[in-house]
Amino acid sequence: MLLEAVKQQKPLILNYANTVTQQHVADGISMIGASPLMTQEVLEVPELVEIAQAVVINIGTLQEKDLPMVILMGQMANRAGKPVILDPVAVAMPYRSSFIQRLRVAVKFDIIRGNAAEIAWFAESKGQGQGIDADTQASLQINIPQRAAQLTGAVIIQTGVVDVITDGEKTWLVENDNPLLAVNVGAGDLLSGLVGCFAAVTQDYVQAGLTATMLMATAGTLASDQVEHQPGQLMPVLMDQLYKMTWTKMQQISEVKQG
Numbered sequence: 347m348l349l350e351a352v353k354q355q356k357p358l359i360l361n362y363a364n365t366v367t368q369q370h371v372a373d374g375i376s377m378i379g380a381s382p383l384m385t386q387e388v389l390e391v392p393e394l395v396e397i398a399q400a401v402v403i404n405i406g407t408l409q410e411k412d413l414p415m416v417i418l419m420g421q422m423a424n425r426a427g428k429p430v431i432l433d434p435v436a437v438a439m440p441y442r443s444s445f446i447q448r449l450r451v452a453v454k455f456d457i458i459r460g461n462a463a464e465i466a467w468f469a470e471s472k473g474q475g476q477g478i479d480a481d482t483q484a485s486l487q488i489n490i491p492q493r494a495a496q497l498t499g500a501v502i503i504q505t506g507v508v509d510v511i512t513d514g515e516k517t518w519l520v521e522n523d524n525p526l527l528a529v530n531v532g533a534g535d536l537l538s539g540l541v542g543c544f545a546a547v548t549q550d551y552v553q554a555g556l557t558a559t560m561l562m563a564t565a566g567t568l569a570s571d572q573v574e575h576q577p578g579q580l581m582p583v584l585m586d587q588l589y590k591m592t593w594t595k596m597q598q599i600s601e602v603k604q605g
C-alpha cells in the first residue's frame with residue numbers, strides 16, 4: 347500500500363514551490379512521512395535532483411529568471427527516470443501559457459495536477475476562468491481531463507467538486523465537495539506535493555494520483571468535521587489528520603468511482 351511505502355522509504359520530494367503556500371506543501375509532505383526540500387538556486391539543482399525521488403514544479407509565483415532552473419530540474423529528473431509533477435497555477439494567463447509552452451518542449455511531465463480551468467488549457471478547451479479558483483460546476487465533463495491526458499501524455503489529476511484522475515484511458519472519480527477545503531488557498535498546492543510523495547514510490551502514476559486524492563478527501567472530511575464551520579482553523583487540523591492517516595480510513599471515508 348502506497349502510504350506505507352512512503353512511510354518506509356521516506357522519499358525526498360524536491361519542489362520548485364510558490365512563495366504563497368510553500369509552508370503548507372512542506373508540512374503536508376512531512377506529515378505523511380516523506381521529506382520535503384524547496385530550492386530556487388540553479389547551481390544546486392544537479393546535486394538535489396540526484397538525491398530526490400520526485401520533482402514537483404509549481405508555477406504559482408514563477409519568474410522568467412527561474413525558467414532555466416526549472417528546465418534543468420525537469421530534464422535531470424526525466425533522464426534519471428524520476429517522476430516530474432506539474433502544478434500549472436493559472437496557466438491560461440498569457441505569460442504563464444508561454445512559460446509552460448517553453449517548459450514543456452524541454453521537459454516531459456509525468457503528472458499534471460490542476461483545477462478545471464487549468465486542465466482545460468491542456469485540453470485546448472475553453473476554460474471556465476483564469477484565476478486560481480477551482481471550477482465549481484455541478485456537471486463534470488470528464489472528456490476534458492481525458493483529452494488533456496491524451497494530448498500531454500501525462501496522468502491528469504483535475505480537482506474540484508469531484509476529482510478526476512485519468513491517463514486518457516482509465517479514469518477514476520473521487521467525490522470531494524468540501525467547502526472548507528475549497529476556500530483554503532493552497533489546498534491544491536498541498537495535494538500536488540502529496541502526489542509527488544506517492545509517485546516517488548510507484549511507477550503507476552494513476553494509482554499515485556488516486557491515492558493522493560483519496561488521502562486529501564479523507565483528511566479534508568475528517569478535519570472539516572472537527573472544525574465545523576471555521577475554515578480558518580482547517581489547515582492545522584488537516585495536517586494532524588494527514589499525520590494520523592491510515593489506508594483503512596481512506597478506503598472507508600473517501601468515495602471512489604470508476605469514470
Ligand SMILES: Nc1ncnc2c1ncn2[C@@H]1O[C@H](COP(=O)(O)OP(=O)(O)OP(=O)(O)O)[C@@H](O)[C@H]1O
Nearest residue numbers: 461478480505506522523524528531532533534535
Ligand atoms: N467544492 C470544491 N471546489 C474545489 N476544490 C474542492 C472542493 N471541495 C474539495 N476540494 C478539494 O480542494 C483541493 C484543492 O482543489 P482546487 O481545485 O481548489 O485546487 P486549486 O484551485 O489549485 O487550489 P489552490 O490554488 O488554492 O492550491 C482538492 O483536494 C479538491 O479535491
Ligand SMILES: Cc1ncsc1CCO
Nearest residue numbers: 364366406407435478532
Ligand atoms: C494565490 C496565489 N498566487 C500565486 S500562487 C497562489 C497560491 C495558490 O496556488
Ligand SMILES: [Mg+2]
Nearest residue numbers: 435478534535
Ligand atoms: Mg492551484
